[in-house]
Amino acid sequence: MSLLEVKHLKKVYTTRLGGQQCQALHDVDFTVEQGEFTAIMGESGSGKTTLLNILASFDKPTAGEVLLDGKKMSTIPERQLSAFRRENLGFVFQDFNLLDTFSIRDNILLPLVLSRKSYQEMIPKLTPIADLLGLSDLLDKYPYEVSGGQKQRTAVARAIITDPKLILADEPTGALDSKASARLLALFEEINTQGQTILMVTHSARAASHAGRVLFIKDGEVFHQLYRGGLSTDEMFKKVSDTLTVLANGGELH
Amino acid sequence: MKFTFYLKLALTNLKKNRETYFPYLLACLGTVFMYFLFVSFAYNEGLQNISGRDMVSSLFLIGKIVVIVFAAIFIFYANSFLMKRRKKEIGLYSILGLEKRQISAVMFFESLIMGAASLIGGLLFGTVFGNLLFRILMRLVDTAPDSTFILNPAHFAETGIFFGVVFLFTFFFNDIQVRKSKPISLLKSANEGEKEPKSSLLLTLFGVVSLGYGYYIALTEESIILAIVKFWGAVILVILGTHALFTSGSIFILKTLKRNRHFYYKPNNFISVSNLIYRMKKNAAGLANICILSTMILVTVSTTIALYAGKEDMLRARNPRQLAVTCRTDTIPLSELSGQMEAYAAKHNVTLVDAQNFSYTTFNLMRVDPYHGTSFETMPDYMLSYSSLDLYYYEFTVILLEDYNRMEGTEETLEPDELILFSKVNDYGYDTLTMPFAEFRIKKEVDEVSFSSPKADLSMDRGAIIVVDSQETLDTITESYLALENQTDLYLYTYNRAQADLTGEEEDRIAFIEEYREAMKEAYGLNNSTLTVLSYDIDRIEWNEMYGGFLFLGVALGLLFLMAMVLIIYFKQVSEGYEDRVRFEVLQKVGMDKRDIRRTINRQLRLVFFLPLAGALIHLAVAFRILRSLLAMFQLERTGLIVLCFVAVSAVFSIVYFVVYHLTSRVYYRIVNR
Numbered sequence: 001m002s003l004l005e006v007k008h009l010k011k012v013y014t015t016r017l018g019g020q021q022c023q024a025l026h027d028v029d030f031t032v033e034q035g036e037f038t039a040i041m042g043e044s045g046s047g048k049t050t051l052l053n054i055l056a057s058f059d060k061p062t063a064g065e066v067l068l069d070g071k072k073m074s075t076i077p078e079r080q081l082s083a084f085r086r087e088n089l090g091f092v093f094q095d096f097n098l099l100d101t102f103s104i105r106d107n108i109l110l111p112l113v114l115s116r117k118s119y120q121e122m123i124p125k126l127t128p129i130a131d132l133l134g135l136s137d138l139l140d141k142y143p144y145e146v147s148g149g150q151k152q153r154t155a156v157a158r159a160i161i162t163d164p165k166l167i168l169a170d171e172p173t174g175a176l177d178s179k180a181s182a183r184l185l186a187l188f189e190e191i192n193t194q195g196q197t198i199l200m201v202t203h204s205a206r207a208a209s210h211a212g213r214v215l216f217i218k219d220g221e222v223f224h225q226l227y228r229g230g231l232s233t234d235e236m237f238k239k240v241s242d243t244l245t246v247l248a249n250g251g252e253l254h
Numbered sequence: 255m256k257f258t259f260y261l262k263l264a265l266t267n268l269k270k271n272r273e274t275y276f277p278y279l280l281a282c283l284g285t286v287f288m289y290f291l292f293v294s295f296a297y298n299e300g301l302q303n304i305s306g307r308d309m310v311s312s313l314f315l316i317g318k319i320v321v322i323v324f325a326a327i328f329i330f331y332a333n334s335f336l337m338k339r340r341k342k343e344i345g346l347y348s349i350l351g352l353e354k355r356q357i358s359a360v361m362f363f364e365s366l367i368m369g370a371a372s373l374i375g376g377l378l379f380g381t382v383f384g385n386l387l388f389r390i391l392m393r394l395v396d397t398a399p400d401s402t403f404i405l406n407p408a409h410f411a412e413t414g415i416f417f418g419v420v421f422l423f424t425f426f427f428n429d430i431q432v433r434k435s436k437p438i439s440l441l442k443s444a445n446e447g448e449k450e451p452k453s454s455l456l457l458t459l460f461g462v463v464s465l466g467y468g469y470y471i472a473l474t475e476e477s478i479i480l481a482i483v484k485f486w487g488a489v490i491l492v493i494l495g496t497h498a499l500f501t502s503g504s505i506f507i508l509k510t511l512k513r514n515r516h517f518y519y520k521p522n523n524f525i526s527v528s529n530l531i532y533r534m535k536k537n538a539a540g541l542a543n544i545c546i547l548s549t550m551i552l553v554t555v556s557t558t559i560a561l562y563a564g565k566e567d568m569l570r571a572r573n574p575r576q577l578a579v580t581c582r583t584d585t586i587p588l589s590e591l592s593g594q595m596e597a598y599a600a601k602h603n604v605t606l607v608d609a610q611n612f613s614y615t616t617f618n619l620m621r622v623d624p625y626h627g628t629s630f631e632t633m634p635d636y637m638l639s640y641s642s643l644d645l646y647y648y649e650f651t652v653i654l655l656e657d658y659n660r661m662e663g664t665e666e667t668l669e670p671d672e673l674i675l676f677s678k679v680n681d682y683g684y685d686t687l688t689m690p691f692a693e694f695r696i697k698k699e700v701d702e703v704s705f706s707s708p709k710a711d712l713s714m715d716r717g718a719i720i721v722v723d724s725q726e727t728l729d730t731i732t733e734s735y736l737a738l739e740n741q742t743d744l745y746l747y748t749y750n751r752a753q754a755d756l757t758g759e760e761e762d763r764i765a766f767i768e769e770y771r772e773a774m775k776e777a778y779g780l781n782n783s784t785l786t787v788l789s790y791d792i793d794r795i796e797w798n799e800m801y802g803g804f805l806f807l808g809v810a811l812g813l814l815f816l817m818a819m820v821l822i823i824y825f826k827q828v829s830e831g832y833e834d835r836v837r838f839e840v841l842q843k844v845g846m847d848k849r850d851i852r853r854t855i856n857r858q859l860r861l862v863f864f865l866p867l868a869g870a871l872i873h874l875a876v877a878f879r880i881l882r883s884l885l886a887m888f889q890l891e892r893t894g895l896i897v898l899c900f901v902a903v904s905a906v907f908s909i910v911y912f913v914v915y916h917l918t919s920r921v922y923y924r925i926v927n928r
């Protein structure tokens with residue numbers, strides 16, 4: 001059984017005034033196995049964030065179904081959704097979503113506090129993650145006092161501190177320079193080898209080439225996928241770049 | 255051309271921000287209305303035919319000054335609040351290529367529109383409702399029901415000029431803000447969030463000391479005179495203390511909680527404490543203002559209501575008999591005083607009921623312990639410079655047993671060293687009484703006497719009426735007293751008093767009293783201070799004017815303050831709403847239950863908004879003693895009545911506050927759930 005099954009997802013946004021409709025997802029269909037590291041690529045506005053939001057249960061699809069561990073998400077009662085999110089999901093937001101009332105430390109600890117862990121349990125988890133992400137010196141600062149990249153790393157730390165089954169990351173390298181990106185991706189790879197599943201949206205071919213599989217989304221559908229197989233990162237990078245070029249030229253694959 | 259462009263842009267801006275600007279407009283309008291009302295009442299030609307014209311005029315002039323101070327502070331405060339929220343919008347304009355000069359022009363038109371709208375609206379209201387309110391005032395004042403309200407263009411002009419200046423100043427303020435600003439920092443400031451507040455231990459300590467000392471004065475000052483002297487000092491201390499404690503103290507406490515890791519890292523505490531720190535930092539000053547405004551409302555309204563409600567009581571206390579005439583024994587003989595009273599009464603078809611005439615002697619000593627002890631001594635010179643003189647000063651009024659028995663219808667007997675005693679304030683409660691020249695035994699302490707004011711709970715006029723057995727005893731007392739040394743002022747006089755209740759038409763009674771008074775003054779060459787005429791009827795007219803005016807003014811100012819308070823609460827709810835909306839979403843995404851979030855936020859909101867009310871009620875409770883002293887100055891000496899008024903006003907105010915909170919929190923939830 002796959003960890004995540006996405007079946008014929010469709011999402012239509014209706015603008016608040018009712019009139020106009022915008023179809024963000026047309027018919028998205030794919031599965032993710034336990035322990036996979038998958039990247040999702042696609043043009044801006046192609047529906048990637050929309051897809052992640054549905055997977056994270058922040059939003060409901062217009063049609064179609066998402067199964068996590070074989071369980072239909074739509075059947076989880078509203079009341080249990082928050083607990084479900086806390087226990088199973090780690091989400092890195094495209095716009096970070098840090099709370100300005102909390103220090104960096106408290107922002108990272110937030111999901112642990114919500115799961116009622118004791119302070120003694122939290123610290124051993126916080127220290128290594130903060131170290132890895134280069135946040136150790138910033139822990140007592142507040143979000144408005146740190147840079148965009150530091151905020152993004154904080155968001156990543158918050159997502160992975162609970163060891164979630166599934167990490168959903170929306171452009172986690174968007175605000176990072178190449179060195180920090182490389183470190184973050186290495187971290188993702190390491191987490192991945194420990195068995196956690198990662199689904200990462202990215203615009204960067206370099207970032208995508210770290211993944212085991214790359215999904216390309218176009219016009220609200222999964223347009224193409226690439227498997228790494230035995231390829232090295234550089235070889236994968238080339239393949240992804242080529243595919244993007246073809247996509248950008250509007251060409252057909254296969 | 256350009257002109258209409260700016261005007262249009264200004265109008266769109268105001269419309270776009272109507273959520274905050276409309277309430278602001280209403281509040282400005284209300285302030286204009288109140289100012290116009292006070293000005294046109296104070297100088298109204300329609301007051302001509304009321305006797306207390308000067309009294310009413312000066313009351314409303316005081317009111318006008320309060321409104322001036324209030325309007326200046328309040329309109330500035332509200333305006334700067336609104337500007338702060340619009341920084342981003344203004345930054346955007348300058349990035350989109352509008353020059354600062356042009357932004358200033360837009361600002362000018364905004365101020366112009368707001369000023370004009372509130373002036374026109376306020377004056378319109380004034381014109382429409384002025385007459386009605388004037389009639390209500392005349393009702394309360396209860397003397398000149400036929401006075402009319404006359405509109406005067408000068409009052410319109412005065413109001414226009416004053417508020418024109420205020421709005422011009424708000425424009426200058428906004429203009430400086432625009433000129434000072436750098437577009438980048440403006441754009442950034444909105445996402446920047448607030449710095450975490452610094453809590454200064456020093457400021458917290460200052461708050462504790464300031465509030466504590468203010469409270470200490472209010473709670474311990476015994477002397478009425480000193481209470482009045484120190485009142486404003488205490489008020490300022492409490493205002494400073496409230497501000498310091500709201501801004502620094504609250505954050506100090508929260509940070510201490512935060513430092514306790516086991517407490518802090520629990521879901522509810524975690525979110526509440528950190529949010530509260532943030533909220534308090536942004537709102538503490540506003541909350542402190544709400545607290546102080548609430549206290550002001552409570553104090554003004556409850557004291558003026560207490561005065562109005564206690565009016566009859568005070569009149570009775572001052573005039574136990576409807577007419578009482580007093581003069582020194584060496585001016586008008588007692589028989590003449592009472593005989594002429596009867597004659598003039600008959601002339602005006604007034605009958606004297608239960609007429610009493612007697613002589614009495616007064617002298618003063620110092621009560622060594624103001625509240626306890628039986629010892630009375632001479633008052634040394636230096637005592638006169640004591641501000642708390644009223645505590646020690648003790649006046650004895652001596653009357654003869656035969657007069658007492660006659661007036662009270664009793665058959666008491668006394669030995670030369672025995673007294674019957676009536677204490678004017680509180681009970682005396684001892685069996686003996688020691689004067690520097692004699693020692694007396696109290697045969698009986700009575701609770702009331704028919705010929706003098708009833709006992710007061712608190713009064714500046716401390717003293718006792720003592721009844722002695724005979725003229726000989728009185729003569730001895732007089733001689734010994736006058737022979738005292740080391741007494742600053744040998745104040746001992748003998749008076750004749752004629753007093754009675756009156757029946758007859760009110761007009762006749764007043765005519766009688768006036769003619770009688772003038773005739774006696776004329777015949778014996780006396781003036782108003784050597785011939786004291788206390789009349790219930792004449793007092794009543796004056797008191798109605800004074801306390802009716804007080805009540806009107808108190809309630810009007812109370813409403814004005816209330817309006818300001820509602821606006822501040824509303825502004826707070828709106829700005830909290832916009833901030834919490836973002837937090838709400840994030841918390842939900844990170845896995846906090848929607849209902850939990852709502853519950854914690856509810857709790858925080860309630861805590862934040864009811865803190866000022868709690869503060870105000872505590873302030874009022876503490877201020878009770880000192881306010882009672884102030885009221886005692888006005889001869890309102892009934893503690894029970896004052897308590898009743900305070901409690902009733904507090905209850906009504908709390909309900910109003912709750913309703914205001916409830917209504918404005920609907921706005922909050924609408925924003926959060928948008």
Ligand SMILES: Nc1ncnc2c1ncn2[C@@H]1O[C@H](COP(=O)(O)OP(=O)(O)OP(=O)(O)O)[C@@H](O)[C@H]1O
Nearest residue numbers: 013014015022024043044045046047048049050051
């Ligand atoms: N709340 C919304 N209401 C209406 N339309 C929306 C909403 N959110 C997204 N859309 C539309 O849905 C489409 C997909 O948006 P989405 O945010 O998923 O794109 P994306 O692939 O994440 O783009 P990017 O790479 O720029 O982040 C876009 O056309 C967008 O305009």
Ligand SMILES: [Mg+2]
Nearest residue numbers: 048049094170
């Ligand atoms: Mg996106």
